[in-house]
Amino acid sequence: MLSYVHDFHAGSFADVHKHAVLSIVHAYLNRKPKPMALVDLYAGSGRYQLNTYAAQKTGESHRGIERVWPPESWPSELADYARCVRAENADQLKAYPGSPALLKSLARPIDRLIFNELHPKAQEKLVALYDRDRQVKLYSRDAHEALVALVPPTEKRGLILLDPSYEQKEEYNQLMEGVLKAFKRWRTGIFIVWYPLLPSNAHRAMVDGIVRGVDCETFVSEIRVPTDGTGMHGSGMLVLNPTWNLASTMKTLTPWFAQLGGEAGQAVMNNRLNAAPATKGSD
Numbered sequence: 637m638l639s640y641v642h643d644f645h646a647g648s649f650a651d652v653h654k655h656a657v658l659s660i661v662h663a664y665l666n667r668k669p670k671p672m673a674l675v676d677l678y679a680g681s682g683r684y685q686l687n688t689y690a691a692q693k694t695g696e697s698h699r700g701i702e703r704v705w706p707p708e709s710w711p712s713e714l715a716d717y718a719r720c721v722r723a724e725n726a727d728q729l730k731a732y733p734g735s736p737a738l739l740k741s742l743a744r745p746i747d748r749l750i751f752n753e754l755h756p757k758a759q760e761k762l763v764a765l766y767d768r769d770r771q772v773k774l775y776s777r778d779a780h781e782a783l784v785a786l787v788p789p790t791e792k793r794g795l796i797l798l799d800p801s802y803e804q805k806e807e808y809n810q811l812m813e814g815v816l817k818a819f820k821r822w823r824t825g826i827f828i829v830w831y832p833l834l835p836s837n838a839h840r841a842m843v844d845g846i847v848r849g850v851d852c853e854t855f856v857s858e859i860r861v862p863t864d865g866t867g868m869h870g871s872g873m874l875v876l877n878p879t880w881n882l883a884s885t886m887k888t889l890t891p892w893f894a895q896l897g898g899e900a901g902q903a904v905m906n907n908r909l910n911a912a913p914a915t916k917g918s919d
């Protein structure tokens with residue numbers, strides 16, 4: 637059952653958090669001239685119009701990208717992300733790039749893009765955008781299966797974004813098991829997992845299980861926004877093999893992310909870098 641449609645959530649504070657982290661990780665990887673693979677297994681539709689019925693119904697972009705608009709005001713660490721958001725919008729904010737559009741704008745000609753999406757309507761939009769693009773390989777597979785089947789990419793260098801809709805409770809556990817299996821096959825890959833912060837704390841066992849189950853450094857970034865206490869109150873990102881710049885850059889950007897709280901108060905960000913097991917406890 638796939639009832640989640642990202643058109644209702646595009647440009648939310650969670651998208652801003654997720655896409656900022658993605659672009660910061662990418663900027664560091666991009667410093668080396670070797671080719672890389674940029675894999676997005678829950679790709680969505682690619683890009684989104686913000687004046688649609690779906691986007692206006694939830695108004696999530698008002699509490700996300702709109703709060704940090706315009707991109708010219710963003711810190712230099714977010715220059716790539718800013719450029720991509722600007723490229724979607726001539727003057728006023730009307731559209732928002734999803735992760736495929738962001739990754740496509742970041743990729744160099746030597747890099748390869750792998751986008752996977754199971755929902756037929758979202759997949760149709762991805763096909764319209766990228767089917768003729770020789771740099772992009774499109775799949776319409778169940779991401780739980782694709783996660784293990786498609787890694788490691790031939791390049792061995794690169795990142796994989798895992799951004800499920802968590803429609804079913806079991807997805808947390810399924811994703812944890814999939815990441816642990818896939819990581820054994822691609823130990824040098826940078827795995828980036830997004831998760832929602834909900835009153836149930838449904839994410840906690842998954843995040844703890846992955847952090848405990850891998851033998852690499854991990855980084856966790858969580859943002860909490862002021863809410864009425866019901867529904868999603870924050871966004872989390874778990875990164876395996878974080879790039880060297882990630883923790884320090886996220887710290888520098890704390891005041892920028894705080895703006896995502898809006899008039900009700902600042903968004904609060906917590907970041908945690910966990911050492912690889914061999915060195916855990918050594919400080």
Ligand SMILES: C[S@@+](CC[C@H](N)C(=O)[O-])C[C@H]1O[C@@H](n2cnc3c(N)ncnc32)[C@H](O)[C@@H]1O
Pocket residue numbers: 638640641642651654677678679680681682733734735736752753754755758777778779780799800801
């Ligand atoms: C949160 S949205 C992705 C948003 C996108 N990554 C972005 O940042 O623009 C999650 C997407 O995953 C898709 N999806 C959900 N379960 C899936 C599965 N098992 N396999 C592949 N795609 C799935 C949904 O249809 C939805 O489009």
